[in-house]
Amino acid sequence: MPVLEHRRGGSAVLFVLVVVAHIVLISAQVTSKSGMPVLQSVAFGMVAELQRGGAGAVGGVSSLWNGYVDLRGARDENQRLRQQLADTQIRLQQERALAQRSGELTRLLDLRNRVGLVTTAAEVIAASATPDFRTVTIGKGTTSGLRPDMAVLSPEGVVGRVIVPSARAAKVQLLIDRNAAVGALVERTRAQGVAMGRGEETLQLEYVLGTSDVKVGDVVVTSGIDGIYPKGFVIGRIDYVDRAGGALKQIRIQPAVNFTSLEDVLVVLTPQTSDPAAPAPGAPDTAR
Amino acid sequence: MKTLVVVVALALALVLQTRLAPFLVLGTSPLDLVLIVVVYVAITSGPTTGLLAGAAAGLAQDALSSGILGIGGLAKTVVGYLVGLASTQFIVAGPLPRFLTFLASTVIHAGIFMGLYELLNLRDFGFPWGGVLGQGVANALVGIVVLQAIELLPGAAERRQQRSGGGGMRTSRRLD
Numbered sequence: 001m002p003v004l005e006h007r008r009g010g011s012a013v014l015f016v017l018v019v020v021a022h023i024v025l026i027s028a029q030v031t032s033k034s035g036m037p038v039l040q041s042v043a044f045g046m047v048a049e050l051q052r053g054g055a056g057a058v059g060g061v062s063s064l065w066n067g068y069v070d071l072r073g074a075r076d077e078n079q080r081l082r083q084q085l086a087d088t089q090i091r092l093q094q095e096r097a098l099a100q101r102s103g104e105l106t107r108l109l110d111l112r113n114r115v116g117l118v119t120t121a122a123e124v125i126a127a128s129a130t131p132d133f134r135t136v137t138i139g140k141g142t143t144s145g146l147r148p149d150m151a152v153l154s155p156e157g158v159v160g161r162v163i164v165p166s167a168r169a170a171k172v173q174l175l176i177d178r179n180a181a182v183g184a185l186v187e188r189t190r191a192q193g194v195a196m197g198r199g200e201e202t203l204q205l206e207y208v209l210g211t212s213d214v215k216v217g218d219v220v221v222t223s224g225i226d227g228i229y230p231k232g233f234v235i236g237r238i239d240y241v242d243r244a245g246g247a248l249k250q251i252r253i254q255p256a257v258n259f260t261s262l263e264d265v266l267v268v269l270t271p272q273t274s275d276p277a278a279p280a281p282g283a284p285d286t287a288r
Numbered sequence: 289m290k291t292l293v294v295v296v297a298l299a300l301a302l303v304l305q306t307r308l309a310p311f312l313v314l315g316t317s318p319l320d321l322v323l324i325v326v327v328y329v330a331i332t333s334g335p336t337t338g339l340l341a342g343a344a345a346g347l348a349q350d351a352l353s354s355g356i357l358g359i360g361g362l363a364k365t366v367v368g369y370l371v372g373l374a375s376t377q378f379i380v381a382g383p384l385p386r387f388l389t390f391l392a393s394t395v396i397h398a399g400i401f402m403g404l405y406e407l408l409n410l411r412d413f414g415f416p417w418g419g420v421l422g423q424g425v426a427n428a429l430v431g432i433v434v435l436q437a438i439e440l441l442p443g444a445a446e447r448r449q450q451r452s453g454g455g456g457m458r459t460s461r462r463l464d
Contacts, residue, residue, distance in 0.1 A: 011336040015369045018343050022365060025358035030408050 104264050107155040112266055115153070117230060119266040120144050125169065134177035134199065135160075136262060141168045144267075149228050151268040157234035157256030158182065158222055159265050170267075174259050175203060175235065183225040184235055184253075189213040192223055195235050195253055203236060205251035212249065214241055220253050230268060294329050294337070298345045301325040306352060318423060320394070322349055324431045326368050327393045331380055331435075335372030342368025356410065363400035367393045383432050390431040394424030 105121070112119045122138035140146055142165050152159040152172045160180060164171040173180050178199035185192045191212035195203045208214060218238045224231025234256045242250030301321040322345045330338025346361030353360070371393055374380070380389050398420040402413040 011334070011339070011369070011372075014336055015339050015365070018339055018365050019362060022343070022358045022362035026356055026362065026404070026408075029356050029358070030410065 101263065104155075108264050108266055111153065111155045115230065115233075115266075115268075118269045119153070120146070120269055121264060121266055122146075122170070123264055124262045134174040134180075134197065134259065135163070136172050136174065136259075138170050138172055138265060138267070139168070140267065141166045141170050143167050145269050146170045146267055151229045151233075153233060153266045153268065154257050154262065154264075156258070157236065158229055159257055159259075159262065161228050162267065172265070175255060175257070176201060176259055181226075182229050182235060183223040184220050185223040186212070186214055186238070187219040187221050189218070192225075193251070195220060201255070201259075202239070203253040203255060205238070205253050206248070208249045208251055210247050210249050214238065214249060214251060216241055290333070294325075294333070294341055295344075297325050297329070298322065298341060298348070302345070302348055302352070305349075319426050319430055320397070320423065321430075322346075323364065323367065323393065323397055324390070324427055324434060326364050327371050327390055327427075327431060328435060328438075330368045330371035331375045331386070331389065333372065334376060335369045338368030338372030339365050340368070342366070355405075356408075359401060359404045362404070363397045366400055367397045370396065383436075386432050386435060387428040390428035391421075391424040394427045395420055398423070 108121055112121070120140060122140040122144070124136050125139045126137040128135045138152070146162055146165040148162055148165060150162040152161060158175060160172045160174040160177070162170045163173045175182060175195065175197055176199070177197045180197035182195045183192070184195040184205060186208075189212065191208055191214055193205045193208040195205050198204055205220060216238055220235045220238060222229040222231055222233045222235060236253040236255040236257075238251055239254045240250075240252035301324070305321045326338065326342045326345050329341040333341075342364035343361050346364030347357065349364075350357045350360040371389060374389065378385065380386055402415065405411040406413060406415075
């Protein structure tokens with residue numbers, strides 16, 4: 001046996017070999033928690049770690065390549081995509097505008113079917129040139145049958161009347177113009193008066209008797225006595241009543257139509273005939 | 289001849305360990321006769337013989353027990369190699385060095401043996417270090433007595449003197 005004690009290096013190598021042999025022997029008998037032999041599990045774990053390291057290295061190189069080296073075309077692509085985005089946004093706005101316009105035209109068509117009048121639709125193509133006159137220009141004129149004093153309506157209510165038609169366009173005086181007036185009555189109590197423009201965003205309901213039953217919130221509609229506007233169309237809603245007045249009440253109307261966002265209107269081609277019913281006391285010529 | 293002696297000693301230790309286990313208790317600590325023989329062989333013969341003796345004895349012990357084949361072998365291999373290596377570097381002829389050698393061998397053996405079982409989740413020993421130290425002391429006492437007895441046998445002193453060249457205090461003759 002002492003002959004085995006030859007070299008310390010040899011004993012160390014032998015020791016390592018014997019230890020490894022023992023480990024292999026133990027591993028061959030023991031199963032891991034997953035049921036796999038420990039030797040297989042350890043070997044797989046080592047190989048898997050190598051694979052993980054390899055995958056990490058490959059991933060790092062790939063990431064480096066994709067993130068830095070391969071970005072040569074990114075600037076051009078970025079600009080191209082930005083342009084595409086801008087085009088898409090513009091197209092989206094166009095589509096949205098078309099959808100909105102389609103909705104407005106649909107409502108206008110509903111109105112035309114509902115009123116039972118001969119009408120023509122027209123697009124508002126321009127607003128007033130001066131702020132002193134509350135007018136708009138529509139895209140139809142005499143060639144479409146428009147004549148002066150034809151009523152102009154919108155789905156929300158009365159807009160105004162045609163005052164200056166040309167061949168393919170017409171100027172429309174809005175109800176809120178300082179020189180506009182329309183025969184009106186309070187829908188709830190049938191109290192009559194004249195709604196007059198003030199050059200502002202509201203109307204004034206004149207010539208309503210002090211004894212009339214009028215209150216804030218009442219709806220005011222056209223009376224039809226002016227021979228321009230068909231009867232029963234909404235003018236607006238009363239938002240102020242002066243009770244301290246004398247024989248006549250001071251009444252303010254909030255128009256139903258938003259005159260700042262008009263886009264499409266209906267022009268009533270059939271001129272109205274004056275209602276033979278007596279006008280309100282003291283009412284002036286409403287078609288001024 | 290020496291190899292045969294080692295093999296016989298290990299076999300005898302195994303037989304005694306397996307047959308007389310209930311009686312091999314010193315105080316409250318069971319003895320490990322096989323480990324004592326391995327340590328003895330490593331002290332007297334060096335690391336290579338020690339690790340081979342440890343491996344053989346441990347594997348035999350594992351084969352005779354219900355444990356995993358190789359764990360006891362690995363533990364005794366390490367002990368045999370370390371003790372053999374230590375005996376080439378330090379003087380382990382006196383009772384105290386031998387006591388410490390046996391004690392350390394028992395602790396190392398228990399650490400590897402129980403540690404592997406715990407590591408592999410095969411058995412929970414709960415690290416009974418008090419019991420291990422008790423076993424180490426018992427092994428050391430028995431080992432010292434056995435070593436002294438062997439060295440008192442006729443011709444043993446002369447053989448030892450021949451192996452050591454007459455002037456050294458090492459217990460075995462090694463060329464490394």
